[in-house]
Amino acid sequence: MFSRTRANLIIDDISFDIYENEFLVILGPGQAGKTVLLNMIAGLYPPTSGSIQYEGKEIHGVDPRISMVFQKTALLPWRTVMGNVSFGPELAGCPARQMEADARHYIDLVGLNGFEKSYPRQLSGGMKQRVGIARAYCAGPEVLIMDEPFGALDAQTRYMMEDKILEIWEKEKKTIIFVTNNIEEACYLGERVILLSKCPAKVKKIYDLSDFPRPRDNLDKEFMRIRQEISANTDLPF
Ligand SMILES: Nc1ncnc2c1ncn2[C@@H]1O[C@H](COP(=O)(O)OP(=O)(O)O)[C@@H](O)[C@H]1O
Ligand SMILES: [Mg+2]
Known part of the structure; x- marks a missing residue:
């Protein structure tokens, strides 16, 4: 192969x-x-x-x-945690309300509630990885x-x-x-x-x-x- x-x-x-x-x-x-x-x-x-x-x-x-979580998270530095997590659904044209509710759900799930408005540079390595995981789940895949x-x-x-x-x-x-x-x-x-x-x-x-x-x-x-x-x-x- x-x-x-x-x-x-x-x-x-x-x-x-x-x-x-x-x-x-x-x-x-x-x-x-x-x-x-x-x-x-x-x-x-x-x-x-x-x-x-x-x-x-x-x-x-x-x-x-299928959605991917990378070793280096490659977050968008100019977007907040919320903006990064909802990026995929936003590109897909998901309605804003639904998108925000979904993003909140996954931000909560990875334990980052309270950090929705933070930027990647303000986060530790572990927190960035959590954003990457929330982003991957928020895209709505069956396989991660x-x-x-x-x-x-x-x-x-x-x-x-x-x-x-x-x-x-x-x-x-x-x-x-x-x-x-x-x-x-x-x-x-x-x-x-x-x-x-x-x-x-x-x-x-x-x-x-x-x-x-x-x-x-x-x-x-x-x-x-x-x-x-x-x-x-x-x-x-x-
Ligand atoms: N696009 C590519 N074209 C040719 N060789 C590649 C490509 N991507 C990776 N390789 C080679 O494949 C081998 C395995 O790489 P990789 O899958 O990154 O290993 P691992 O993730 O197990 O550390 C390496 O020798 C690498 O140089
Ligand atoms: Mg590798």
Whole structure:
């Protein structure tokens, strides 16, 4: 897939299903091809061979049912939190009242009420990521793709955001495809974890963690065993 010459092959032998309302984690080392894979799922890059299907039909180009949260939030600096979150619906010509009500709902959901009129430069990294998440949800997708959204955050903020995203997922019940290079994060969040190899990316193994109760207990013996197994299967730190 992606490139016809072996030298430029980024995505090699990848096949998996994603279930409705699932929290699916894609775990792999840096430069594995995770972002390329996400861009293909989002319809931004067409695969050179193989196909990506949504409810049995091939994805062609950007699809409004799929929305993306980036590692760097790329907020519009001249727009407030409200202006950023409602940007998509505004472009789509959504009526102002509806748009504002929706944006308020998602701003509340990510815990940013009171910051509607703030500008991105006035927000911390974690808060900016919350705006990015609210913006993605406010576009009204069925599937959210998150590309290492907490990768640039300090550890404490990251743990807080992991709990936040789980809380949002419980409330909104949409499909989340979450990419990370962090085993602990993958296992804390995912119902399933798809472990990728180094570039060209292949599926090494799919771990089903859906039987582990939430919140996940990082000290649970079986849970630790799986984390250790993943670590042994890759260069990523435990
Ligand atoms: N548009 C592109 N054209 C050619 N090569 C690309 C393109 N985008 C990414 N790559 C290459 O694909 C490899 C994987 O990149 P990426 O998907 O960003 O990795 P990851 O997100 O897992 O860190 C890298 O070697 C990168 O240089
Ligand atoms: Mg990437």
